[in-house]
Amino acid sequence: MLPASIPLSWALAVSAVVFVIGVVGVLVRRNALVIFMSVELMLNAGNLAFVAFARHMQSLDGQIFVFFVMTVAAAEVAVGLAIIVNMFRLRETVFVDEINLLKG
Amino acid sequence: MAPVLFVGFALLLVLSSVMVILHKNPVTSALFLVSAFCSLAGIYLLLHAEFLGMVQVIVYAGAIMVLFLFVIMYLNLGRDVEGGLALALRRGFGYLVGLGLLGIALTWFARGWSAGPAAPPPESPAPGNTQAIGMLLYSRYLFPFEITSVVLLVAMVGVIVIARGRRGGIPEAPDMPEAIPDTPADRGEAPPATGAAPPAAAAPKRSVEGS
Numbered sequence: 488m489l490p491a492s493i494p495l496s497w498a499l500a501v502s503a504v505v506f507v508i509g510v511v512g513v514l515v516r517r518n519a520l521v522i523f524m525s526v527e528l529m530l531n532a533g534n535l536a537f538v539a540f541a542r543h544m545q546s547l548d549g550q551i552f553v554f555f556v557m558t559v560a561a562a563e564v565a566v567g568l569a570i571i572v573n574m575f576r577l578r579e580t581v582f583v584d585e586i587n588l589l590k591g
Numbered sequence: 592m593a594p595v596l597f598v599g600f601a602l603l604l605v606l607s608s609v610m611v612i613l614h615k616n617p618v619t620s621a622l623f624l625v626s627a628f629c630s631l632a633g634i635y636l637l638l639h640a641e642f643l644g645m646v647q648v649i650v651y652a653g654a655i656m657v658l659f660l661f662v663i664m665y666l667n668l669g670r671d672v673e674g675g676l677a678l679a680l681r682r683g684f685g686y687l688v689g690l691g692l693l694g695i696a697l698t699w700f701a702r703g704w705s706a707g708p709a710a711p712p713p714e715s716p717a718p719g720n721t722q723a724i725g726m727l728l729y730s731r732y733l734f735p736f737e738i739t740s741v742v743l744l745v746a747m748v749g750v751i752v753i754a755r756g757r758r759g760g761i762p763e764a765p766d767m768p769e770a771i772p773d774t775p776a777d778r779g780e781a782p783p784a785t786g787a788a789p790p791a792a793a794a795p796k797r798s799v800e801g802s
Contacts, residue, residue: 489594489595490594492593492594493593493594493597493637493638494594495706495709496700496706497594497597497598497601498597498634498638499700500696500700501601501604501605501634503693503696503700504605504693504696505604505605505608505627506692507689507692507693507696508605508608508609508611508612508689509608509612510688510689510692511612511685511686511688511689512611512612514681514684514685514688514689515612515681515682515685515686515689516612517678518617518668520617520620520621520659520662520663520668521611521612521617521620523659524611524612524620524621524624524659525611525612527624527651527655528608528611528612528624528627531627531628531631531651534631534643535631535634535635538634538635538638538640538643539638541638541640542638542639542640543706543709543710544709544710545709545710545711546710547723547724547727548727550640550642550643550720550724551724551727551728551732553640553643554643554646554724554728555735555739557646557647557650557651558739558742558743559739559742560651560655561650561654561655561743561746562742562743562745562746563746564655564658564659565658565746565747565750566746566749566750566753568658568659568662569749569750569753569754570753571662571666572662572665572666572754573753573754575666581666581668584678
């Protein structure tokens, strides 16, 4: 009944579902920190697709790409959280619909 | 055995992800995100990416989530106040977009999609996953690896410059004109701070004294 190894389509389906959850989180929530967590979810969904294809192709290049994505994600989180902290100092809020300095 | 474990980890991952975006409390969201990352690490192990599984736990569940929790508690965000018709409309729009995306993804899967033949497993017994990744990282991907270090350095300096505040390090000007929000002193101060790391590293102390 069950396959001997994990099919590629299963991993890709899980990746797609997690990515969609991340998209919904970005669109639905208004807390900037939770939006950042949703972005992390999307990045991890992409990583999962990379790893699944690396397994499928019997090649390590996909895993190297995941390594780089993790590095960039760490840098992105650090910069983004610094911006959020700075914005909180200025506006006393982290809700993205109350941060409308650029609205004309 | 592996598919059963995969289904278990996948269910845990999806449930944790849903709880991340649904829970009102950001701290709880962050803890569910830790759970999601750990189950993803389990999936990596099942997909024979052992090194990435370990790095996932250390970097994501360790470093990045500590950063998230630190900021949440530093800003003292207890709850996410919700309400209002516009917000409900936007929320419904968000769920609709998500359902549409999920429908697109499922349609792709249902349309007789196939991934081509899987590559045969290598004949010779492969070295350890970490060793193989290291060999590849320091030979073919050496230049991207070095670029990564520059990315991290730029992020580090940039975070320090951003987080020390707008007027960090500059003594308070008594008669600053109110009409100009961004004073020339600000613009003149910024470039040397980004160029040299040691002054930027020393800046937070000065900003604490200044504010």
